[in-house]
Amino acid sequence: MGAVCCRPTPVDFDGEVSLFHFVLLRCVGKGAFGKVRVVQHKQTRDLYALKYINKAKCVKMKAVANVIQERRLLEEVDHPFIVNLRYAFQDDENCFFVLDLMLGGDxxxxxxxxxxxxxxxxxxxxxxxxxxxxxxxxxxxxxxxxxxxxxxLDERGNAxxxxxxxxxxxxxxxxxxxxxxxxxxxxxxxxxxxxxxxxxxxxxxxxxxxxxxxxxxxxxxxxxxxxxxxxxxxxxxxxxxxxxxxxxxxxxxxxxxxxxxxxxxxxxxxxxxxxxxxxxxxxxxxxxxxxESKEQIPPFIPDSKKANFDASHELEELLLEDNPLKAKQRKLNQENMSAEMRVMEEQFTSYDFKKMQRRSYYPHNQQLISTATATSSGLASSRPATPATDLRPDNGVGIASGSMELQGMDAEETTKEVTEKEYQ
The missing domain is CATH 1.10.510.10 (Transferase(Phosphotransferase) domain 1)
Known part of the structure; x- marks a missing residue:
């Protein structure tokens, strides 16, 4: 009698979006709190960039306010020349941004x-x-x-x-x-x-x-x-x-x-x-x-046969990562949760651009509510959004780490980051 095959749990695409909805592909960026992966939606087959941020590191670096602020602002934004938010969700370890995929590099x-x-x-x-x-x-x-x-840049050369x-x-x-x-x-x-x-x-x-x-x-x-x-x-x-x-x-x-x-x-x-x-x-x-309709042919088209990002991130993920990313069922324990973790749990809300309306979390901007675009551009960021520092891609994933000034570098590459909790 043959062994019983372990079948994967069926994915509920009508339910709240989660990492189970995506196939994880290559790693294309690394940052202070997490990495960026190319992912494919299992149902639509659309490709996106998945930026994920480790909650514990985020709390340690006092960047919770910035993560929440970025999540809220991106819900308002939908423009042909902006890397737009398509999905947002979290699990016990990470907050996830699913963004338009940009295969042309920065x-x-x-x-x-x-x-x-x-x-x-x-x-x-x-x-x-x-x-x-x-x-x-x-x-x-x-x-x-x-x-x-x-x-x-997207693969056609649009910025x-x-x-x-x-x-x-x-x-x-x-x-x-x-x-x-x-x-x-x-x-x-x-x-x-x-x-x-x-x-x-x-x-x-x-x-x-x-x-x-x-x-x-x-x-x-x-x-x-x-x-x-x-x-x-x-x-x-x-x-x-x-x-x-x-x-x-x-x-x-x-x-x-x-x-x-x-x-x-x-x-x-x-x-x-x-x-x-x-x-x-x-x-x-x-x-x-x-x-804005992107009908024009850009004057510079990235070489699609080459990786337009640092390929070492993929090697590092394969050889050195001791806790590789994978979809996990939640085991939430509110009783032992710190105040900062509770803020992320409550305020980093799920978002699905095909099911929800983009809206503003800011009272004076409530008139900006608009219907979400029903189709994906099929394009998204192949690289992490760097933090508010002029470090190279493997030093930031786009989250400011509170008030700090980086030392040991030329002045042109030094940044003082946001010190005001202006997301409230």
């Missing part, structure tokens, strides 16, 4: 591989990213950490903004908390005199300069040097600037890097700043009518 990866990018390529990204930034500002969200690490780990809602009241990656911080953040969403346009300007010229516009060997240069140093151009960038392109960079937010490109009220940018001669070749 711009930091491509920048380090190529040294710099062609002006026309960067121009295309500016058009797409400015559309995403304007959308966020319209619904009252500022990103606060725009940098090449947080810009992901998407990711990592909402220190993003916050804003209103007429200016914020004072120092947050972001220092090399990309606007001068008004460093001055600690209050700032609003205008900082995102400055960060975009730093990215444009860096992508075209292969270096950042402001540098320094120490925090104080970098702060001074961002706040006071005149904008300088490389000797070969005219070979890499046209004069209209330089004017856009200069406009985005204007220290006066009232003059900075993109910052005029009621969307006029965005319209001004769209009308600029540098962007006259952009077909804005078909941009």
């Amino acid at each position: 711009l930091r990866f491509h920048l380090e591989r190529l040294g710099s990018l062609q002006e026309d390529v960067v121009k295309f990204y500016v058009a797409q990213l400015s559309s995403a930034i304007e959308f966020l500002h319209e619904i009252g969200i500022m990103h606060r950490d725009i940098k090449p690490d947080n810009i992901l 998407h903004l990711t990592d909402f780990n220190i993003a916050v809602h804003f209103s007429e009241r200016k914020l004072n908390g120092v947050a972001g990656s220092m090399a990309y911080m606007a001068p008004e953040i460093l001055a600690k005199r209050g700032y609003t969403c205008h900082i995102d346009w400055w960060s975009l300007g730093v990215c444009v300069y860096e992508l075209i010229f292969g270096r950042r516009p402001f540098r320094g060997r120490s925090n104080s040097d970098l702060t001074y240069n961002i706040s006071k140093d005149p904008l300088k151009w490389p000797e070969d600037a005219e070979k890499k960038c046209s004069r209209p392109g330089m004017l856009v960079i200069k406009g985005l890097l204007d220290r006066d937010p009232s003059r900075r490109f993109g910052c005029k009220p009621n969307g006029e700043g965005y319209q001004e940018l769209r009308r600029h001669p540098w962007l006259k070749t952009i077909d804005w009518d078909t941009l």
